[in-house]
Amino acid sequence: xxxxxxLANYVVLIFLATTFAYLLAATTLDPRANYAExxxxxxxxxxxxxxxxxxxxxxxxxxxxxxxxxxxxxxxxFGLSVRGTSVNEEMARRVGVxxxxxxxxxxxxxxxxxxxxxxxxxxxxxxxDRASTGAAFFVLSVPAVVIAISLQVIAVWxxxxxxxxxxxxAGEYTTGLDAGFWGRLGNRIQHAVLPTLALAxxxxxxxxxxxRNMMLDVLGSDFVRTAMAKGLTRRRAFFKxxxxxxxxxxxxxxxxxxxxxxxxxxxxxxxxxxxxxxxWVIDSIVTNDVNAVAAVSCFMAICVMAASFxxxxxxxxxxxxxxxx
Amino acid sequence: MSMSAERVASETETGQEGGTDETRIPGRWxxxxxxxxxxxxxLVGLAVLLLLVAAAWIGPLLSPWGFEERDYASFLRPPSPExxxxxxxxxxxxxxxxxxxxxxxxxxxxxVAVITTAVAAVVGAFAxxxxxxxxxxxxxxxxxxxxxxxxxxxxxxxxxxxxSGWIVFVLLLAAFGWMITAKMVRGMTISLKEREYVYxxxxxxxxxxxxxxxxxxxxxxxxxIVDATINVSSAIIAETSxxxxxxxxxxPDVSLGTLIALGSRQxxxxxxxxxxxxxxxxxxxxxxxLIGEGLRDALDPQSKSRRA
Numbered sequence: 001x002x003x004x005x006x007l008a009n010y011v012v013l014i015f016l017a018t019t020f021a022y023l024l025a026a027t028t029l030d031p032r033a034n035y036a037e038x039x040x041x042x043x044x045x046x047x048x049x050x051x052x053x054x055x056x057x058x059x060x061x062x063x064x065x066x067x068x069x070x071x072x073x074x075x076x077x078f079g080l081s082v083r084g085t086s087v088n089e090e091m092a093r094r095v096g097v098x099x100x101x102x103x104x105x106x107x108x109x110x111x112x113x114x115x116x117x118x119x120x121x122x123x124x125x126x127x128x129d130r131a132s133t134g135a136a137f138f139v140l141s142v143p144a145v146v147i148a149i150s151l152q153v154i155a156v157w158x159x160x161x162x163x164x165x166x167x168x169x170a171g172e173y174t175t176g177l178d179a180g181f182w183g184r185l186g187n188r189i190q191h192a193v194l195p196t197l198a199l200a201x202x203x204x205x206x207x208x209x210x211x212r213n214m215m216l217d218v219l220g221s222d223f224v225r226t227a228m229a230k231g232l233t234r235r236r237a238f239f240k241x242x243x244x245x246x247x248x249x250x251x252x253x254x255x256x257x258x259x260x261x262x263x264x265x266x267x268x269x270x271x272x273x274x275x276x277x278x279x280w281v282i283d284s285i286v287t288n289d290v291n292a293v294a295a296v297s298c299f300m301a302i303c304v305m306a307a308s309f310x311x312x313x314x315x316x317x318x319x320x321x322x323x324x325x
Numbered sequence: 326m327s328m329s330a331e332r333v334a335s336e337t338e339t340g341q342e343g344g345t346d347e348t349r350i351p352g353r354w355x356x357x358x359x360x361x362x363x364x365x366x367x368l369v370g371l372a373v374l375l376l377l378v379a380a381a382w383i384g385p386l387l388s389p390w391g392f393e394e395r396d397y398a399s400f401l402r403p404p405s406p407e408x409x410x411x412x413x414x415x416x417x418x419x420x421x422x423x424x425x426x427x428x429x430x431x432x433x434x435x436x437v438a439v440i441t442t443a444v445a446a447v448v449g450a451f452a453x454x455x456x457x458x459x460x461x462x463x464x465x466x467x468x469x470x471x472x473x474x475x476x477x478x479x480x481x482x483x484x485x486x487x488x489s490g491w492i493v494f495v496l497l498l499a500a501f502g503w504m505i506t507a508k509m510v511r512g513m514t515i516s517l518k519e520r521e522y523v524y525x526x527x528x529x530x531x532x533x534x535x536x537x538x539x540x541x542x543x544x545x546x547x548x549x550i551v552d553a554t555i556n557v558s559s560a561i562i563a564e565t566s567x568x569x570x571x572x573x574x575x576x577p578d579v580s581l582g583t584l585i586a587l588g589s590r591q592x593x594x595x596x597x598x599x600x601x602x603x604x605x606x607x608x609x610x611x612x613x614x615l616i617g618e619g620l621r622d623a624l625d626p627q628s629k630s631r632r633a
Binding site for chain 2: 016021029140146263270281
């Protein structure tokens with residue numbers, strides 16, 4: 001019952017957030033401007049007819065457009081984009097792109113972060129610990145934009161120094177490449193290395209710090225001492241008892257981060273030219289695509305809600321101490 | 326929290342007894358200041374930050390070039406005795422525009438952080454103190470603001486605020502940063518309002534609003550200070566990211582974000598247009614983060630970070 005009420009509250013919040021974004025976009029963005037540069041210049045009637053078709057005509061009262069939009073939303077349809085294509089289809093394609101990007105980025109970043117953080121906690125105040133916390137602190141102070149750009153700059157520099165295009169940094173793959181399955185796969189990997197690395201570095205810093213703190217909490221606790229007192233080796237005590245317990249909050253944190261990242265990698269996607277959900281945020285605004293803006297906001301709101309909901313549930317499931325009521 | 330409250334209470338007592346007492350119990354602020362300055366990280370961070378502030382405001386005076394001035398004899402020249410950090414594609418002296426950009430980034434960071442924390446404190450304290458309907462409404466608004474994609478909203482609103490200058494931009498950035506702190510403040514207020522001194526004030530007939538501003542919020546000062554510091558660095562990062570995509574500070578104003586956007590396009594061929602502004606940004610954020618983390622360790626008893 002509690003769950004149902006919470007979910008209902010979520011749905012209302014998501015709907016309101018999307019409505020707010022739609023109204024804001026519909027009043028400030030100007031789809032008509034897209035036709036001003038067109039050659040041959042379409043007549044005003046033609047533009048009006050086209051905008052009517054897309055439900056974007058600013059001559060129709062906002063309330064009427066909104067009512068039409070809500071009617072579509074009720075059936076799960078986000079309407080048409082400015083190019084007349086279905087927003088739903090584009091969303092499906094872009095979610096796939098984003099998933100391909102963040103899956104490797106977050107998994108690589110989180111695993112390496114967890115390993116380094118846990119090891120650093122075991123060797124607290126030794127050289128390794130100091131070096132890794134220092135590195136994490138440094139990375140956390142560098143904005144994601146700067147990480148992505150710097151990697152790109154370094155890649156260009158390496159490419160030019162070696163004279164070979166080792167790294168690709170524009171788009172997800174080379175269009176029109178005819179190189180068979182393995183060639184295409186190689187090409188995709190070439191393109192994916194840099195953005196994945198850019199994401200992984202940031203995640204690495206966050207996770208290593210988080211895991212180190214969790215591990216330090218656990219290492220001082222009674223049950224680890226008991227485990228060692230009953231004759232387990234340090235290694236066994238750390239792996240079987242300490243690390244396992246310390247992983248619980250990290251796993252829930254990972255769930256949360258993953259959900260947020262689904263639509264939150266705007267900078268990395270935009271800088272490396274991946275047409276995922278994140279870069280849609282900017283693309284839809286630049287092309288005055290009101291329906292797409294609303295769709296992106298809805299998707300982001302769902303991601304935030306789902307991320308916090310699932311991480312809560314996962315936490316309660318993994319850690320019996322949290323299950324209070 | 327109750328400790329500091331007792332300290333304040335005893336301080337006012339000694340004050341009433343004449344104030345000539347040599348063993349004066351230090352007030353809350355001197356205690357806070359003391360713990361702050363004992364942290365090496367805070368000191369280092371403060372020193373670096375002060376250096377940057379000095380560079381940003383005094384540095385431009387040392388250069389022979391003006392902010393608006395263009396040197397039409399040299400475009401995209403590397404650093405030289407004439408142009409200390411080189412010039413950009415329109416012949417502007419990079420030394421001067423980088424420092425002016427640094428000024429803007431520092432001001433925006435500080436302003437946004439102060440506004441954000443103030444809003445969070447007020448919203449959280451009112452929700453936690455009054456509970457019931459006030460709490461429901463305020464927390465609901467908070468949740469809604471959390472769900473709204475802030476970057477998207479800021480970018481959509483951008484055409485509307487383009488001409489109104491960077492102050493509006495500051496307000497908008499602040500409008501999307503207060504939610505999580507507000508939730509924390511609310512939690513603390515709920516426990517603080519059960520303290521004896523709050524009851525005492527209430528039974529003496531002090532109005533709720535006055536209690537919130539005189540007793541509740543001051544007793545959360547350590548949390549709020551730490552939070553404000555952390556907000557400074559996140560505001561600087563947000564400003565940079567938005568400006569990088571052209572949704573932030575507009576020409577003729579410059580900030581580190583707009584400079585990085587300009588420099589990144591030619592970073593390989595003309596590295597000086599990229600390296601200096603990016604370096605300054607990283608140093609600035611690191612200094613603020615050092616202060617923030619040091620403060621958290623010093624002021625927040627719940628903080629478990631055990632860094633060297």
